[in-house]
Amino acid sequence: MKFFFTTLDHEVLSIIISLRRSGTHGVKIKDVTNVAIPYFQMDNGTFLYGDAAINLFVYPSNLNIQELYGRISRQTRVLAASLKEVKLQTHLDNEESEYRVFLNEWETKLAQGFISGSETPSVCDIALYSFIESEFHKDDSAAAKLYPNLLSFVSRCDKFENFPIMDELRDKYGNKLYISDAHIERLDRTIPLPIKGRRNIMVTSALPYVNNVPHLGNIIGAVLSADVYARFTRLMGHNSIYICGTDEYGTATENKALQEGLTPQQICDKYNKIHDQIYKWFQIDFDYFGRTTTQQQTDIAQDIFLRAQKNNLLLEDNLEQLFCKKCERFLADRFVEGTCPLCKSDRARGDQCDDCQKLFDAKDLIKPKCAQCGSRPEVRQSRHIFLDLPKMSERLETWLEGSAKKGQWSQNSINVSRAWIRDGLKPRCITRDLKWGTPVPAKGFENKVFYVWFDAPIGYLSITANATEKWEEWWKKPENVELYQFMGKDNIPFHTVIFPSSLLAADDNYTLLHHISTTEYLNYEDGKFSKSRGTGVFGDACDKTGIPVEVWRYYLLSTRPESSDSYFQWKDLAQKNNSELMNNIGNFCNRVLKATKSKLNSTIAAVNIDKLTAVDIDTVKSIWEIFKKYIDCLERVQLRESLAHAMEVSSVGNRYLQEAQPWSKLESDKEVGVSEMALVANILRLVAGMLEPFIPSFSAKVYEQMGIQRTKEEELFLARLADPKNDYKAITRVVKEGTKLSQIIAPIFRGIGDEEVALLRDTYKGQS
Helix, strand or coil: CEEEECCCCHHHHHHHHHHHHHCCCCCEEEECCCCCCCEEECCCCCEEEHHHHHHHHHCCCCHHHHHHHHHHHHHHHHHHHHHHHHHHHHCCCCCCCHHHHHHHHHHHHHHHCCCCCCCCCEHHHHHHHHHHHHHHCCCCCCHHHHHHHHHHHHHHCCECCCCHHHHHHHHHHCCCCCCCCCCCCCCCCCCCCCCCCCCEEEEEECCCECCCCCEHHHHHHHHHHHHHHHHHHHHCCCEEEEEEEEECCCHHHHHHHHHHCCCHHHHHHHHHHHHHHHHHHCCCCCCEEEECCCHHHHHHHHHHHHHHHHCCCEEEEEEEEEEECCCCEECCHHHEEEECCCCCCCCEECCEECCCCCECCHHHCEEEEECCCCCCCEEEEEEEEEECHHHHHHHHHHHHHHHHHHCCCCHHHHHHHHHHHHCCCCCEECEECCCCCCECCCCCCCCCEECHHHHHHHHHHHHHHHHCCCCHHHHCCHHHCEEEEEEEHHHHHHHHHHHHHHHHHHCCCCCCEEEEEEECCEEECCECCECCCCECCEHHHHHHCCCCHHHHHHHHHHCCCCCCCEEECHHHHHHHHHHHHHHHHHHHHHHHHHHHHHHCCCEECCCCHHHCCHHHHHHHHHHHHHHHHHHHHHHCCCHHHHHHHHHHHHHHHHHHHHHHCHHHHCCCCHHHHHHHHHHHHHHHHHHHHHHCCCCHHHHHHHHHHHCCCCCHHHHCHHHHHCCCCCCHHHHHHCCCCCEECCCCCCCCCCCCCHHHHHHHHHHCCCCC
């Protein structure tokens, strides 16, 4: 057995810990370059990618071990992010800088013994060691001398210690930035089931292709947008579930496997891990993130197929397809390349052009060639199975019109869906000449698999089935469930025509789409994202920029392409960070809390309504009206507008703070001053609560500084406040009287300057 890695970081160390503790012997540990994530090669040729898969293999049933790995990983990420922030804040970028001296001091301490003072390394030791090793890359570093000792003691590494380096960071730089790993943690992670009499909402985001790293457009178009709505439903007290996972079958996976010299399953294991890591960094709070290469996927997809077949809604026909004599295979989808017959782009693959996004018959490609060997293919016939959409046209249209009206679909979604029906539905091929996919359970089709756009949406069902054995409670009781689906505009017809038709053809009382939320395209600067050319920011690069996740989430959501294409621009990101985050909500938060700390002994008082002025009351009433608009927009899934309303409340709070200056009244009229100070604290709590679905890490940091503990009551914050029985006065009661602030009050956001923007733009400009 062999274990491959590039950097000796916390993930690699956790794997080595697992190997030592489990008694796994005969493993060759190899430090190599250009490894995206660590992987484990077993003697039988099987590959395992990432710490989760490897640790579960060598030590499958020990939950304490998994908790330990999670703690190490989290501590190291926080430490790395914090030190990067310090570096950027203080402009310490040379070998003699205070930043380097600071790290060198801890490197020396670590070399002298374990921080815990015992013979057993703690979480802190491993996290700090792995960060220093990756930061300095020195073979002769003092910490490197500890490596043999670290391995010898690692079998007993099970202590959860405090992180003293974080205390020193706060002491040194606490007045410049807020160093915290605060995050929103749900109190109950049990997979929910529909409850009769409750509003049961099932949220899905389009399943990302497993064969590549998602870019920012992919993230805002599906998983991030869905995450906002799912968080909102929880804060409103609705019974909701958020399901997603990687789409792993089809030609894209087979093609990627050929390119990387791996099997399709190895590609899926590798990239599923990468997707999972990216979404965790972006704080996407799935109830369950799964994958489509499961037995549940096979069982459910084949059952839907057989039911449709029984209902005479399938038909067979011959298709003329391109065939490569050299590879001895039909060239399905991405296995054939050529020039687009419509726009003449040379980036056409299969039956779709990546540039003009138009569909066509693959036989019409100009100068087609096999993507694997480059040979020119010939046309041959192949027998396939089709979903008989014309037979279902009337039933589909009746459902579509009813759902679009009840679920308040966007006009674009309605127009695209109606166009498919208006132009006349045609039989849709649901099989492919491939090896990697769900087998077709029909005689004569044993060597074929289901086409991805029949198979992939069924992944929503199978992933739910992997999350809970009672998955049919969500998917076969439509009268009790509302299905909300999020995706890019190119996915509309597959979710409003093809997928519903498949479920209707099965006639098994499936839950169908209630509301569809789509986005246009997010482009990069003046062009498009391109992984091959290195153009644009992809999900795995965001944490390397030193820009916190709350800034990324805010920027993407505030520029969400809801009605037209939008562009990611570094200058725009910096401007929004500096003016909207740092100078608006950041300024409001810091001024309110610093004034409360210095003037009221860090204690938030109760608001005495009778002591508020007419101006105070008008301000509260104005905020209450904005809050009601915010709730209405989120209920209708108008995410960008609802975010703007949340920011508007902060702007109103800032103006009020500037004009009223409540701290100045504490001596002349203490009761008025105290009530107004309590009022701005309540407004701040409201802003944090309204922003929680959008930038939860910011809200968590506000709660931490305000001394607000996460309770069941706090998890229902929006539900309590939006209660129809409430009026504007409810805003003055969102913070409990006597709440004590934390000891550390510091700015949450930092500025992004022109030099940093120029550096980032140059880093991600790619090749021309």
